[in-house]
Each structure stands twice: as C-alpha cells, then as structure tokens.
Amino acid sequence: MRQGSERSAAAVRDDGLRRISRLTWRAGAAGVICSAVIAAAFGHHVKSTSPATSRPSQGSILIPAQPPAAGSGSGQVTSGAS
C-alpha cells in the first residue's frame, strides 16, 4: 500500500515536470515570434516616416532641407567669390 502510494507521487511529479517543460518551450517560442513581429513593425515604421529630404549620414555632403526657391529683385546679401 505504501509502496503504491510512493509510485503514484513520483508519477504525478514527473507529469508536472513534463508540463512545465512544455510550457517553458511554448513561452520561449511565443517570445521569439513576438520579437520578430515587433522588429518588423518597428522597422517598417522607421522606413515609412523618413522624409525624402532627410539628411544623409555623416558620410555624405548634407543636402539642403529645402532647395533654394526663385526670388526676384535685389538680394539682402551677395554670394560670390571673394
């Protein structure tokens, strides 16, 4: 009677450990999937909000935020060689 009871307790413990192992694996897999989804969403967001006139990295000559527009009449200053 006592021996049967000990076997049953061991079986319950092993079953619990198997369940915990399965849950741990599923939680890990879910984390990887969520990370991938977040990374994809974040990367898409950054790309889609970059304006066409944004400044390139330090490795390029900086383009103007707005190109010069046509003016008329005299200038307030003159850009020429000195």
Next chain:
Amino acid sequence: MTAVAAPARDTFGVFGTTATLLVSEQAALAPARAIADAELAAVDAACSRFRPDSELSALNAAGGAATQVSELMADLLGAALRAAELTGGAVDPTCGQALAAIGYDRDFAEIRAAGVPRHQRAGPVAGWRNVHLDRGRRQARLDHGAQLDLGATAKAWAADRCAGLIAARIGCGVLLSLGGDVAVSGPAPADCWRVRVTDDHAAGPDAPGQTVLIRSGGLATSSTTVRAWSAGGDPVHHIIDPATGEPARSRWRTVSVAAGSCADANSASTAAIVLGEAAIEWLERACLPARLVSHDGQVQTAAGWPAAGPERVTR
C-alpha cells in the same frame, strides 16, 4: 523678441574680405556681432597661413612631428579632411606649397597690388591622406612634406559656427555671409533670406546673376575670376587642382551650390570648379542644387536649382 520687417544689418571686414551679418531682431545685432568677432578671431589665430603664430603655421613647420592642436584647430582640420573625403580629394587641404608656388604666400591685397614672380611648379599636392588627426590626443601630424592651407574650408565652416552660436545663444534668426559664403540659422523670415548669386561677392545687390530664397543651411559660390592675379606673366587663381598642383583649368568660372551647411556648400562649389565637365553629373548624384556659369557666361543648373527669368550673366 518681436520680429521686425527688415532684418538688422552689420557689415565689417574679416579674413581679408567682407562679412555681412543679418539678424531678425534689432536688439540682437550687437551681441551677435560680439559672438562673431570672438569666434572669427579665434579661427584666424588657429588657421591663418599668413600668421607665423598660428597653429597651422606651427604644424606646417613641424617637419612631420606630431603637434598639439586646440579643440578649435582639431575641428577645422576635421572639417577640411571631411571635405576632402566627400569630394574624392577634389578639395584638398594640402595645397599650401602649390599656392606658395604661384605667389599666394602673403595676404591677397599685397599680391593684387604688386603681382608676383612665378615660382617653380609645385606638382601634385601631397594629398589629404598625409594629414593625420588624433582627436583623442588632440594631435596632428603631416607626412611626406604636406603643407596645409585651410582656405578652401575654414571660412565657410566659420560662417556655420558663428551663425549656429548666434541663433542658439540669442534665439534670433541669423544670416552670416563671410566673403559670399552664406550660413543661416534660427527662424528664417517669413519671406525667406534673399541671396543674390553672382561672380563677385563685393558686387552690388543688383549685380548680374540671380536672386534665390533660402530658409536653412548654407549657400556658397566659388569662382576663378576674383582671387586671380598674374604670376610671372601667367594668369593664375586660387583654386588648385590637387592632381596637378596648378590652378584648375575649369569649364566653369563660377559655381554656386546650396547645401545643408555652408561648409558643405563651399566644398561642393569648389569641387565643381575642379571637376569641370564632370561636375554636373556629380552634383546631380549628390542632390545638391547648383548654378554653374561657364567662361562665356552661359548658365547651367543642377539638382533642382530654380530657374531664373530671362536674365543672362554677362561680364
């Protein structure tokens, strides 16, 4: 501060040329000028080729030994090396010997007055890769006899620096032109800053050219027509082609470029003179709006530079 209809203006001499300072508030003019004076004096003390006490003169005289440099000089050298790298070496800070060889070894006013005999041809410049800057130790070193001249970048860089400091410290809109290298910072006027582009910055506001409007960044013009003189009977100018060590023989007499900063605009306009025929494609690829004037006065534009009216540049 309350914006005024017309910006307040101050004009003064610096670096052997003329500076124009415009600020959006009258009350900002005096403190803005004080900031500009202090910064420009510091830049001159750091990198003038004609001052024996400058850091640049010490570096040129060091015979290749490592030399301590100030933070300001490190920034100026960094800007020159950046210009060289981004223009593929078309704008090179090691043109010191080449400029001396054509007589540009003193203040330009003296050269223009007296002319100079032609020295020996210098040949290709040592090249910017022989300039070593250790920012951490604040040391610089020149290899293979390289001699620095920061004239191609320091003025435009100084314009950016002064304009940025004035806008940040005073909180006004500012335009600073140093000999035609134009930097703007802070809030622009509602109708933008109006800049007349032409061959000579000292020409009047109605000189032959084109008026454009800018709100930010910088605009610079390089030309072979103004800082030009006779060396032993040869007509020469100050824009050196690093590949030959001689004044650039360019298709263009004048190039104006708008960029995100005055320093970059100036690098691009100088590079365009050196690149000659290839300049338009280079400017288009870099998305830099530009206006190029050939020796016969024909105007071409690149990368979205605005069309002018029926105006045609003549000389």
